[in-house]
Amino acid sequence: MEKDQDKILKNVTENEYKYGFVSDIEMDSLPKGLNEEVIRQIWKLKQEPEWMLDFRLKAYRQWQKMVMPQWAHLQIPEIDYQNIIYYATPKKKEGPASLDELDPELIDTFNKLGIPLEEQERLSGVAVDAVIDSQSVKTTFQETLAELGIIFCSMSDAIRDYPDLVKKYLGSVVPYSDNYFAALNSAVFGDGSFAYIPKGIRCPMELSTYFRINLADTGQFERTLIVAEEDSYVSYLEGCTAPMRDENQLHAAIVEIIVMDDAEVKYSTVQNWYPGNKEGKGGIYNFVTKRGICKGNNSKLSWTQVETGSAITWKYPSTILKGDNAIAEFYSVALTNNYQQADTGTKMIHIGKNTRSTIISKGISAGNSNNSYRGLVKVMKKAENARNYSQCDSLLIGDQCGAHTFPYLEVDNKSAVVEHEATTSKIGEDQLFYCNQRGISTEDAIGMIVNGYAREVLNQLPMEFAVEAQKLLQISLEGSVG
Amino acid sequence: MIVVEEKLPKHPDTRILERFDDGTGKNIHPVLDRVRATALKDFKRLGIPAGKNERYRYTAVGKLLDRPFVPLLHPHHRNFKVEEIFRCDIPTLDTLEFTVLNGFFFEEQETLMELPGGVLVGGLRQALKQVPQLAEAYLDNLSNTVNDGLVALNRAMATDGFFMYVPDGMVMDKPVQLVNLVKDDEDIMVQHRSLVILGKDAQAALLICDHALSEQKFISHGLMEVFVGENSAMEITKLQNEHNSMTDLSSLFIRQERNSRVRTNTISLHGGLIRNNLHVILQGEGAENQAYGLFLMDRKQHVDNSVFVDHAAPHCFSNQLYKGVLDDEATGAFDGKILVRPHAQKTEAFQVNKNILLTDHAKMNTKPQLEIYADDVKCTHGATVGQLDEEALFYLRSRGIHEYEARMLLMYAFAHEVIREIKIDPLQDRIHELVDKRLHGELPRCHTCLVDYHK
Numbered sequence: 001m002e003k004d005q006d007k008i009l010k011n012v013t014e015n016e017y018k019y020g021f022v023s024d025i026e027m028d029s030l031p032k033g034l035n036e037e038v039i040r041q042i043w044k045l046k047q048e049p050e051w052m053l054d055f056r057l058k059a060y061r062q063w064q065k066m067v068m069p070q071w072a073h074l075q076i077p078e079i080d081y082q083n084i085i086y087y088a089t090p091k092k093k094e095g096p097a098s099l100d101e102l103d104p105e106l107i108d109t110f111n112k113l114g115i116p117l118e119e120q121e122r123l124s125g126v127a128v129d130a131v132i133d134s135q136s137v138k139t140t141f142q143e144t145l146a147e148l149g150i151i152f153c154s155m156s157d158a159i160r161d162y163p164d165l166v167k168k169y170l171g172s173v174v175p176y177s178d179n180y181f182a183a184l185n186s187a188v189f190g191d192g193s194f195a196y197i198p199k200g201i202r203c204p205m206e207l208s209t210y211f212r213i214n215l216a217d218t219g220q221f222e223r224t225l226i227v228a229e230e231d232s233y234v235s236y237l238e239g240c241t242a243p244m245r246d247e248n249q250l251h252a253a254i255v256e257i258i259v260m261d262d263a264e265v266k267y268s269t270v271q272n273w274y275p276g277n278k279e280g281k282g283g284i285y286n287f288v289t290k291r292g293i294c295k296g297n298n299s300k301l302s303w304t305q306v307e308t309g310s311a312i313t314w315k316y317p318s319t320i321l322k323g324d325n326a327i328a329e330f331y332s333v334a335l336t337n338n339y340q341q342a343d344t345g346t347k348m349i350h351i352g353k354n355t356r357s358t359i360i361s362k363g364i365s366a367g368n369s370n371n372s373y374r375g376l377v378k379v380m381k382k383a384e385n386a387r388n389y390s391q392c393d394s395l396l397i398g399d400q401c402g403a404h405t406f407p408y409l410e411v412d413n414k415s416a417v418v419e420h421e422a423t424t425s426k427i428g429e430d431q432l433f434y435c436n437q438r439g440i441s442t443e444d445a446i447g448m449i450v451n452g453y454a455r456e457v458l459n460q461l462p463m464e465f466a467v468e469a470q471k472l473l474q475i476s477l478e479g480s481v482g
Numbered sequence: 483m484i485v486v487e488e489k490l491p492k493h494p495d496t497r498i499l500e501r502f503d504d505g506t507g508k509n510i511h512p513v514l515d516r517v518r519a520t521a522l523k524d525f526k527r528l529g530i531p532a533g534k535n536e537r538y539r540y541t542a543v544g545k546l547l548d549r550p551f552v553p554l555l556h557p558h559h560r561n562f563k564v565e566e567i568f569r570c571d572i573p574t575l576d577t578l579e580f581t582v583l584n585g586f587f588f589e590e591q592e593t594l595m596e597l598p599g600g601v602l603v604g605g606l607r608q609a610l611k612q613v614p615q616l617a618e619a620y621l622d623n624l625s626n627t628v629n630d631g632l633v634a635l636n637r638a639m640a641t642d643g644f645f646m647y648v649p650d651g652m653v654m655d656k657p658v659q660l661v662n663l664v665k666d667d668e669d670i671m672v673q674h675r676s677l678v679i680l681g682k683d684a685q686a687a688l689l690i691c692d693h694a695l696s697e698q699k700f701i702s703h704g705l706m707e708v709f710v711g712e713n714s715a716m717e718i719t720k721l722q723n724e725h726n727s728m729t730d731l732s733s734l735f736i737r738q739e740r741n742s743r744v745r746t747n748t749i750s751l752h753g754g755l756i757r758n759n760l761h762v763i764l765q766g767e768g769a770e771n772q773a774y775g776l777f778l779m780d781r782k783q784h785v786d787n788s789v790f791v792d793h794a795a796p797h798c799f800s801n802q803l804y805k806g807v808l809d810d811e812a813t814g815a816f817d818g819k820i821l822v823r824p825h826a827q828k829t830e831a832f833q834v835n836k837n838i839l840l841t842d843h844a845k846m847n848t849k850p851q852l853e854i855y856a857d858d859v860k861c862t863h864g865a866t867v868g869q870l871d872e873e874a875l876f877y878l879r880s881r882g883i884h885e886y887e888a889r890m891l892l893m894y895a896f897a898h899e900v901i902r903e904i905k906i907d908p909l910q911d912r913i914h915e916l917v918d919k920r921l922h923g924e925l926p927r928c929h930t931c932l933v934d935y936h937k
Contacts, residue, residue: 071536073853379867381842396857399824405852411867414839418868424854424861 029088032217034081036060039187042087046190048159051167059176059186066180072314072343073372073404077248079285084250085218086188141205150234151196152207155223158194165196169227173256173291173320181252181287181314185221189254192222197232197263206462208237211253219250226256228263230296235266235462248276248311252287261296261323266304268461269317270469273309280339280368283311290317294326294352302329303346304460306469311340316374318347321355321383328357331457335473336369336401345375345406350386350416359390362454364473366397372404379416386413392422395453511610513618514641521627521637528631540815540847541757541786543632543731576908577659577689578603584664585674585702586642594645599652602645606677609645616647620679624707624735624763632759633733636673636705643674643704646688650681650711657687657717657906664702664728665695676706680714682739687717687906694728703731710742712766719904720758721913722750726781733759740766740795747904748787749913750777751920756785764791764798775804776900778920779812786815789833793826802833805900807893807921808844816848820863824855833863838870838896870896893921 030041039060043053068076145152151162158166176186193209211222228234238255251273259265267290276283286309292301303317319328330346348357357377365371373392394403405422427449435445451458454473458466531538580603581588587605594604594612602613609617627634644660664672680686694700710716722730730753738744750756762771777785791800806814816835837846850863870892878888897917904910 394852394854396854396859399827399857401857402853402855404854405850405863407850407865409846409848409865409867411837411839411847412845414842414844414869416839416867418866420848420850420863420865422850422852422863424852424859426857426859 029085029218032083032085034060034084034086034188038086042188042190045087045089046156046159048156049163051163052159055171055176056187059183060188062177063180063183063187066183068180069314072374073370073406074312074314074341074343076285076312079248079250081184083217086221087190088218089190144205145203148201148204149198150201150203151194153194155189155192155194155225158225162194162196165227166194166225169225169256169258170223171256173258173293174254174289179289182254182289185223185252185254185289188219189221189223192224192253193226194224195226195234195236197226197228197234199229200231201229202232203234206235206237208239210239217247217249219252221251222253224253224255226265226267226292227258228260228265228299230260231262232260233264236268237462238267238269239272239468248283248285250285250287251310253289255288255290255292255317257292257301259292259294259296259299259301259326262298263296264300264302265292266302266462267292267317268304270306270461270472271309271313271315272472274311275309275340276311276338278338278367280311283340284309286310286313286315288313288315290315291320291347292318292328293320294323294328294355296326297323297352298325299323300327300329302331302460304329304331304457305333305344306457306461306472307332307334307342307344308472310342313340313342313344315344316346318349319357320349320351321357321386322351323355324352325354326352327355329460330357330359330361331460332361333364333454333457333469333473334361334371334373335364336366336371338367338369340367340369340371342370343372343374345373345392347376348378348388350377350379350383350388353382353384354386355383356387357389359388359392360456361390361392362457363392363394363403364397364450364454365394365401365403368400370402370404372406373422374406374408376408376410377418377420378408378410379413379418381412383413384415386416386418388416388418390420392420393453394422394424395450396424396426511607511641513610513614513621514607517622518638521634524627525631525634525638528627528629528634530635531631537788537817538757539849540813540817541755541784543755543757577657579659579661580644581661581663582642582644582674582676582704584666584670585640585672585704587644588663597654599654600649601652601654602647603658604645606643606645606675607641609647609677613647616679617645617677620707620709621677622707623709624737624761625705625733630733632703632731633705636675636703636733639671640673640675640705644676644678644706646676646678646686648680648684648686648714651683652681653685654687657689657909659689659691662690662692662702662704663695664693664700666698666700667696669699670701672700672702674702674704676704678706678708678716680708680710680716682711682713684711684714685716688719689906689909690718690720692720692722692724692730692732694724697725697727699727699729701729701731703733705733706735708734708736708744710736710738710744712739713741714739715743717745717747717905719747719906719909720749722748722753722756722758723916724753726752726754726783728753729755731757731759733761735761735763736771737763737765738769738771741768742766743770743772745772745903745905746774747900748773748775748777749901749917750775750779750785751916753779753783753785755783758785758787760787760789762789762791762800764793764795764800767795767797769795769798771798771800772903773800773802773804774900774903775802775806776897776917777804777806777814778809778897778917779806779814780809780923781812782810783812784814785812786817788817790819791821791831791833793820793822793829793831796825796827796829798826798829800829800831802835803900803903804835805896806835806837806846807840807896808837808846809840811841811843813845814847816846816850816865818849818863819851819853820861822852822854822856822859822861826856827858829856829859829861831859831861835865836896837865837867838893839867840869890918890921894918897921 039056273284336342361373363371377388379386594602625633820831822829846867848865850865
């Protein structure tokens, strides 16, 4: 049994990261380092309006005054912020980039990743915005969406074409002074996606952004802004990968979501940045600020995340439940293996009356990794009849890893009902035995059990993603318990 | 004089140090004098825990120390007898009663009291003189001043406290009752430290009552280290019933050896600001710890229970249940942490915190945490904040019970879950009675205390 376990664990740790290739795309990039001049150059290169420069510089000056947060249960090596390329973009020919004009190497890259950039692939029925390093390279299905009045484009385009909308909402949920990484992102963000769903429109297809870090030494700082007007609906997906490299790369993104009266936004992430090798060398530092606001009455925001990648994850998709009767959900599966570290969770801030939030978090730690859930449920004084239910389960695989739970419950209203439950355990030997005696091999049994364990969350994912996520979990976990 | 080699930095907390009088705290006992120097240095570095300190996130201890108060290093001249000012009124409770007044053991005789079976009880200062090898071997083994400003302050200022030693194989038939009294004409700060040592196969019960006997704005911090040997059993019940200007801080450190069992009950009925630190180390295999807490707060009272259970050995069991009812503008906090170290396999650890808010101005913050580094474990924690069950209330009312009475019944039942874990029967009955009175708003304090109660 012991031996089997070792073998199986070895198998898992030797699983290769299949997105670890580097594409040979011609890139333009700024030199390493960060100062006001670099920010001016980014602003210039992106041909942004004057107010954006103000925004960036203000954020940069704020960032200089801040220090890196130390409270997370993470061991973060010193990051040299002057040794990072803050802006890199695939070389672009003049004129609008139609598919034919894209670097074939680039199309290849996305094909390898399984991202349909070609609109002919209508079967997939997903509109994709592909972002490589600091630049959005292609957004598909724009015309179809435009017929409904839906705006789905890169952030750069949005700043150029819809400055009023961007100006109104950018930084309204995550102000530049929010935290260290938010300030850094606000100063240097390259690109990202912008989605605007007008009143009464139900977006007919999944909107999706695919992020890819390609160039060495670059940091990726993307920015996503989603605005769902009254009575609209959208489901948004996000995926990410990066090449295998020995040095660590920084990813500090911001996602802001605004949900108006009766609207609903569903945001799903499958995060698969390069996690580093089995000795813990290399990998992405994923320091992300995601926050949405249920601004209108009866609005709903649902976060689903499958976190399998990144050397270090620091991420807390949060919801401010401002409107009355607002609903927020957070479903998460976080898996860490080898020397990965994750400190992830959510914040639910109840302000409106009759607001409800649900938190389901499933952590899986293997190898020498550490996996923490950190969450806050705050019920403000005015939030009558607020209701929260949180459940955080951790599964431990092997005796070298750690699983931690740090929930905070702050209740300031007597009519609130807030519940938190957490369990930590390993896969039950009785469950394994049960499967074994019915002729199911240990490997398959573990696959089944883990899948069942994460099902509650995976069920929340849109179909295409659910399949991908299930595969991801399987790759990392199949037979990893003996 | 206290040795302060370097100039005090400009730090608000140094005001406390400046208030040390010349000639006090000097030459009390070589051991205490020695640790004082390090403790002072650490305290200067750490200060009083403020809002930034994660463990004190919900309790502003720092503010309390801003106001003037007198630190005590030597007992004041006493012109009264304890029996005149205080008498415990639990009629059927037959205990061995000892008193600590303003942080100093109230001595009836000069030496430690020797009870049948070799049990020693007395003041800490006396113990260091009389049984130095024993006391010094254990003193300061559990608490450290490296990262806790309050412990550092206690070690710098406390010069006496309670001492108890139960030798191997001794089963005490009577509980020991320790009454911590505070009485003075000035706002004083009281710091005392206690040491309790249980040998192998021993058994003891300790009841600790904190009382303030006059209405000044006292600050009291009692630190207690408890060592429980192999196969021993210990029950500690702490009863806090104090007035609203009282700040009652307590730090209880417990180390448990193989197959030992410890049960703590912390019952907080009244108090201006209460902060209870409980730190348990399960050092030997098979050790079992049960920690229970109940707090019933109203007006602007604040209570914060911080529990840290360190599973340092395999096959240990721990369970915490803390319940609270908050009325008026009372605020409560619970900060629990279970740490399971690597190799502490087969650990079973459970933690539950349940709270009821009765008004819109009451507030509860809770933070149950798990930190787990071993895989073959069963750990759960849960926390709830809510109200009384409306359906249960309806059920009772539909059977002709008045709403007020029905609410009382439900709250009583809510509290009962903790009280029933007190295993000394007369004490359990008495606390039931106290809680019942408290819920009805009729409880000033254990009511036969001879001193008038000032609101």
